[in-house]
Amino acid sequence: MSTASSNTDTARVFIFDTTLRDGEQSPGATMTLEEKLQVAEILDTMGVDIIEAGFPIASNGDFEAVATIAKRSRNAVIAGLARAIPADIDRAGEAVRHARRGRIHTFVSTSPIHLAHQMKKSEDEVLEIVTNTVTQARNLIDDVEWSGMDATRTPLEFLARCTEAAIKAGATTINIPDTVGYSTPEDYYQLIHDLIEMVPDSDKAIFSTHCHNDLGMAVANSIAGVRAGARQVECTINGLGERAGNAALEEIVMAFKTRADALPFHTTIESTHLARASKIVSAAANFPVQYNKAIVGKNAFAHESGIHQDGMLKNALTYEIMTPESVGIKSTSLVMGKHSGRHAFKEKLRDLGYELADNQFQEAFQRFKELADRKKHVYDEDLVALVDDEIGSAADRIKLVDMNVTSKTGGIHRCELVLSVDGSKVEVNHDGTGSVDAIFNAIKTGVGAKPHLVLYAVDGVTGGTDAQANAHVRLEMNGRIASGNASEPDTLVASARAYLNAYNRLLIERGAPAQGALAG
Ligand code: KIV
Ligand code: ZN
Secondary structure: OOOOOEEEOOOOOOOEEHHHHHHOOOOOOOOOOOHHHHHHHHHEEEEEEOEEEEEHHHHHHHHHHHHHHHHOOOOEEEEEEEEHHHHHHHHHHHHHHOOOOEEEEEEOOOOOOHHHHHHHOOOHHHHHEEEEEEEHHHHHHOOOEEEEEEEHHHHHHHHHHHHHHHHHHOOEEEEEEOOOOOOOOOHHHHHHHHHHHHOHHHOOOEEEEEEEEEOOOOHHHHHHHHOOOOOOEEEEHHHHOOOOOOOOOOHHHHHHHOOOOOOOEEOOOOOHHHHHHHHHHHHHOOOOOOOOOOOOOOOOOOOOOOOHHHHHHHHHHOOOOOOOEEEEEOOOEEEEEEOOOOOOOHHHHHHHHOOHHHHHHHHHHHHHHHHHHHHEEHHHHHHHHHHHHHHHHHHHHOEEEEEEEEOOOOOEEEEEEEEEEEEEEEEEEEEEEOHHHHHHHHHHHHHOOOOOOEEEEEEEEEOOOOOOOOEEEEEOOOEEEEEEEEEEEOOHHHHHHHHHHHHHHHHOOOOOOOOOOOOO
16 A cells, blocks of 8 residues: 555545445444455455455454454455544554554544534543544554544644644544535535645645535545545445445546546546445345446436437447446346256356355355246346345344245235244244234244334346345334345245344344444
């Protein structure tokens, strides 16, 4: 990783991906260790410079994820987040210790509103904290990033003094978060520009953007920051993140690539991995991507209107500013049937970007065979849904074994259910106002808990009445939210499995850092 002083390519922008930290903080986006490793793998493969792998002090699970990603990463710098607390910094240092290149990212609030109401500290006390924490981190590792939380609502003078203190103490990256997504591109440009001008030795650190999307300006603000001199952009795949999310990695990368005339900057991201990365993150976090999402949405390259279709047929350039292939979108192909064997299945999965462990492969192959028996055409999308489902539910402690649903118009709806709970068989029956209600009631009785259903939605993986149903469920229990997903030819089975998948995620151990410790 080049540092501020060694970076001779002045147009090069470093991509810092925080999908596994800021993205995973998004309510309901909890990922299992296996899923985090899968996300880290694609980020590393596509050329992300820095992967923020988690917040090691938050829980043993977070620590293990950061430490494992640190050990496995081939190219990227692996960062661990730490509050301005000695124990946090030690834990982050420990987690990234085995990375080829590790980073401690420490932050403290700087805005008057945070200082008065959350931190209850004076400006002088915060300045001392900046010096002490960055010094502590630098004693553990030579790559240290400092962030001033709520920087965009901090008086410039004070933010400049904090930045100066951080650089003096050895910070090599200075991150300026728009924590609450309040900035406009003009404000943000001016802020980065002024800081670089005002702070002595600002050339000793790389300035970084970190923009939230509350007003829908996260990407525009990040790009304004780069135009003003920032050379690191913090972002997430699909713009995942708390509230309205973070700046979307794929949009920033493709903006630089497509509009090099107006934005003469470049990253090292191999853009043909973007669509795949989007799918992996969407499946891991159980967060559907909106259909019209720029770059990776289902409709991003679809042309419906007659005029557009006519133009596209004559010359794609009439309505296409970048090609679907440049972001890794391949046209749907009819792939496999019930006669396809293990070898062809393995090759196809490799094509789609999956390398499964042996037992996972066997399970996925078995499910593919069952699907091919029931469904005439098996498309790439079916295989992606099937494998994502397999990976997403592999760690589930509670699984569906059998289900029988009877339903009568105007009559009774009843579900007979067999579950496996930590390996033991549990049988329950329950009625409901409809089939889905009966299924969810039966599951609640079976697991002995009553989580609140926040969201239930079903869509088709492909078109046609024989399409697999993709069910999404979001549950809330004791202040925690988790999402679940499942794909099955049968909508009711998909619904039951999605509910169980969400419930299983509520069981994943997750530390609860002190209130307000995690910003968006
Ligand atoms: O938005 C924010 O301020 C953050 C910091 C922890 C960097 O995510
Ligand atoms: Zn953030």
